[in-house]
Structure formats: C-alpha cells, structure tokens
Amino acid sequence: MELQSFYRDTWAEINLDHIFYHVQSLINILPEEVKVFAVVKANAYGHGDVQVARTALSAGANFLAVATFDEALSLRQKGIKAPILILGATRPQDAALAAELDLTLTVFQLDWLKQANEELNKSKRLRIHLKIDTGMGRIGIKSGKEIEEIEEYISEHSAFYLEGTFTHFAQADSLDKTYYNQQLSTFEELLKSFKQRPEIVHSSNSAAALRYPEGYFNAVRFGISMYGLTPSLEIEPELPYPLKQAISLKTKLVHVKKIQKGEKVGYGSTYEASGEEWIGTLPIGYADGWIRKLQGQEVLVDGQRVPIVGRVCMDQTTIKLPSSLPVGTEVTLIGSQGAEYISVNEIAKKLETINYEVTCMVSNRVPRVYIQGGEIVEVSNGLIS
Known part of the structure; x- marks a missing residue:
C-alpha cells in the first residue's frame, strides 16, 4: 500500500512564486x-x-x-x-x-x-x-x-x-x-x-x-x-518593492461541540463559557510551534476572526466558533481567508518577538505543501521520508 504524504489535517503552505518574486525583485535593483x-x-x-x-x-x-x-x-x-x-x-x-x-x-x-x-x-x-x-x-x-x-x-x-x-x-x-x-x-x-x-x-x-x-x-x-517578511516594521515604508509573505499555516476542525454557561475548557480551566457557546478543536499545538502564549490569539474560520480559548495544548487547540460548523472546516492560523488576513508579524507581536522566530518555530512534524502557479507541486513531511 502506498503511503500518503501526511495523515493529519494541519499543514504549512509555502508559495514558491513569492520566493521567486523576491529574489528577482532584489536582483532587479542591484x-x-x-x-x-x-x-x-x-x-x-x-x-x-x-x-x-x-x-x-x-x-x-x-x-x-x-x-x-x-x-x-x-x-x-x-x-x-x-x-x-x-x-x-x-x-x-x-x-x-x-x-x-x-x-x-x-x-x-x-x-x-x-x-x-x-x-x-x-x-x-x-x-x-x-x-x-x-x-x-x-x-x-x-x-x-x-x-x-x-x-x-x-x-x-x-x-x-x-x-x-x-x-x-x-x-x-x-x-x-x-x-x-x-x-x-x-x-x-x-x-x-x-x-x-x-x-x-x-x-x-x-x-x-x-x-x-x-x-x-x-x-x-x-x-x-x-x-516576504520585513526585517523590521519600522523600515517597512522604506522598502523598494512590496513583500509577499510566502508562508501560511492551516488546519481543520476535528471536533465541534456545544457547551453551556459555566462550563470550562482546557488545562487549568482558564476559560469559562459566559453562555451557550460552540467550541471547535484543532489538531495543532505547542509541539508544532503553535505555543501556549498564543492563548487569546485570533484565527480565521468561515471568513471570520475567532479567538483561541483555553490553553494551547501540546497537540490540540480550542477556538470559540461563531456557530455550529462542520468537522473538516478549514481554519487559517497564518495567512488569508476571504477578506481577512493574519500576518506572521501579527503573531510575532502577540508573542512579543520577531517574525524570524515565528516561522522558525514551525516544527518538522508540520507538513509543508509547496504551491507554484496556483498548484501543489510538492509535499514534504519531516516525519515520513
């Protein structure tokens, strides 16, 4: 039986066209x-x-x-x-x-x-x-x-x-x-x-x-x-051409449930529902580089920003949904969805660090999916050679 490239609904997308664009844009000014x-x-x-x-x-x-x-x-x-x-x-x-x-x-x-x-x-x-x-x-x-x-x-x-x-x-x-x-x-x-x-x-x-x-x-x-990432935010207005972020981080809902007022979510019971709420579970956590300090960070689902609630776990994260959504609904942690966009710089600000550290933290157990010309051209999984 032929192995698939990966077996979990969490992945990073890398736009190789953006890498190509940045190298050529630099060469053009040199x-x-x-x-x-x-x-x-x-x-x-x-x-x-x-x-x-x-x-x-x-x-x-x-x-x-x-x-x-x-x-x-x-x-x-x-x-x-x-x-x-x-x-x-x-x-x-x-x-x-x-x-x-x-x-x-x-x-x-x-x-x-x-x-x-x-x-x-x-x-x-x-x-x-x-x-x-x-x-x-x-x-x-x-x-x-x-x-x-x-x-x-x-x-x-x-x-x-x-x-x-x-x-x-x-x-x-x-x-x-x-x-x-x-x-x-x-x-x-x-x-x-x-x-x-x-x-x-x-x-x-x-x-x-x-x-x-x-x-x-x-x-x-x-x-x-x-x-596609600026060396620092303060010099961004001085850059000679626009940068295009190459990485996106995506996952999918693996479980959706309704909880009632007073019910708690996650380790330490740090989140308590203020009323009837829908909670979605994502198969990503701090072992993937999506660390605990991101509790409260917004992600994108159904074209809307929704918050992470409860502590980020090693392998799973919970979010507050706007309504009941089907299991398998795509969730964007970094990147664009509809009219909304979450940049690496936004995540860096939440973590009080720099964009370099955010992308370097994405661990090898997160598969990379490479996009070129709008098509998937390669999939790389650090856990399956």
Whole structure:
C-alpha cells in the first residue's frame, strides 16, 4: 500500500512564486556585478531548505548560505550542487569533508587554520571566507594585524583558497543609520589590510541590501525578505518593492461541540463559557510551534476572526466558533481567508518577538505543501521520508 504524504489535517503552505518574486525583485535593483547569497539556514527559516534553495537558484541567486555544516550536508545529500557558504563555526576536523563536498567555510581564527591544515587532503583546496567583526560582537576578527597574519598563512599553505570576506550589520534594520555607518566604515578600513582583496566581499543582509547601495560591494546576503517578511516594521515604508509573505499555516476542525454557561475548557480551566457557546478543536499545538502564549490569539474560520480559548495544548487547540460548523472546516492560523488576513508579524507581536522566530518555530512534524502557479507541486513531511 502506498503511503500518503501526511495523515493529519494541519499543514504549512509555502508559495514558491513569492520566493521567486523576491529574489528577482532584489536582483532587479542591484548593479549587474553584485551577486546574491540566498540564505536558507534553519530549514530556510522554516520554509523548507531544498525547495527554497532550488527556487532561489532558478530565480537567479548565485550562492546559498547556511549556518551549520549539517545544514550544508543536508542540501548536498538532496542534490544541491550550487556553492554553499557555511556562515557559522565549523570544527577543524571537518575541513577535509568540507573540501570534498565543495563547501565554503567561514574562518575567524589563525589557530583554526593551523588545525584544519593537518586534516586536509592537499589535493583538494578548501574555500574559505574570512569573517570580520565590525561591531556585532559574535564571531570574527577585529584587527588589520589578524587579517595580515591569516592572509600570510594562507599564502604559505596551498590547501586553502581565500575566496571571500564579510561582516554582518547589527542595526541595518533601524531607521537610525549611525551604527550601520560606523560598522561600514570599520569594514572598509579593515579591507585595506588585505594585500590582495578576496574576490567576493559581502556585508549586506536583507535590510541593508534593500536600503543601502553603498554597502553592496560585490555580493549581498538575502535572508528574511526572501520569504516576504520585513526585517523590521519600522523600515517597512522604506522598502523598494512590496513583500509577499510566502508562508501560511492551516488546519481543520476535528471536533465541534456545544457547551453551556459555566462550563470550562482546557488545562487549568482558564476559560469559562459566559453562555451557550460552540467550541471547535484543532489538531495543532505547542509541539508544532503553535505555543501556549498564543492563548487569546485570533484565527480565521468561515471568513471570520475567532479567538483561541483555553490553553494551547501540546497537540490540540480550542477556538470559540461563531456557530455550529462542520468537522473538516478549514481554519487559517497564518495567512488569508476571504477578506481577512493574519500576518506572521501579527503573531510575532502577540508573542512579543520577531517574525524570524515565528516561522522558525514551525516544527518538522508540520507538513509543508509547496504551491507554484496556483498548484501543489510538492509535499514534504519531516516525519515520513
């Protein structure tokens, strides 16, 4: 018997046309010589790594970027052959495998290079990008002396190829440009320390790429806005083109019941009916990333906003219905239904967090349904391979 793609009435829809649109829209505002890294770390911010990677590359992205070695390995195992930059730290003992898989590693320590050199098969050069910390305070070198030492070591050891260098802005999504300008100036000054500037120089994240041409150099990293989400609400009016949210989160009613005044709902009995009410049960909960703090958040059913009542459980959530509705009625938690719309930003506001965290929280047990040209083109289920 052939297995279905998934067996529960909860899923996330990913509009690949919107991903494609955002990559092409960015390319259209960039100078021709500026290349694009499509950032697909954290399972493409919860949207699906390989599906987004393929779409971004088909739209014209030149490279991919991830956070960890495992994320890069996953893409290679799924058939992605494009250049992949690992933005985070990689263990020196994994350098040989990185070279074999043609992965590009981020480096920010001379000692790391010395340890990695002992691991490398000298027949395969390891491509590296040197990370410069200009004020983010995470990983990265901070001085021209460090650049000179690392560049000299690389020149003496043929196992390495210094392909690129980059930094990361801490406040490019702020209306106040002061700290951005300070970081950019520091980066430009440190670039002078290279005897030979690497061929790829990149500093801009989504916020900077959409707002500050002076920081382009010859490559930019496109992350959150590739998914149709603004880097911050305050800069939204400054964006050069409209963003189209790529993700929707949907489920269906699995049970509907009438309760009377005084009856309670959920753990802790935190909700009590004020009169005769219809309660609907949804097969989604905090194990799916729809967390307890969303109690009271509205969802869309029958084209109307209705509230979550009672505590969100691990696997189920209850809502107050406007009337008796049939089991199987579709409910939208994120996205549009009729004239109503619930954005990722609305959920982020409820959770007192940012949109990045909301999409990354959608767990792997929520199937992803990929839409292109208005049709389902793929279904991915993290629990059924």
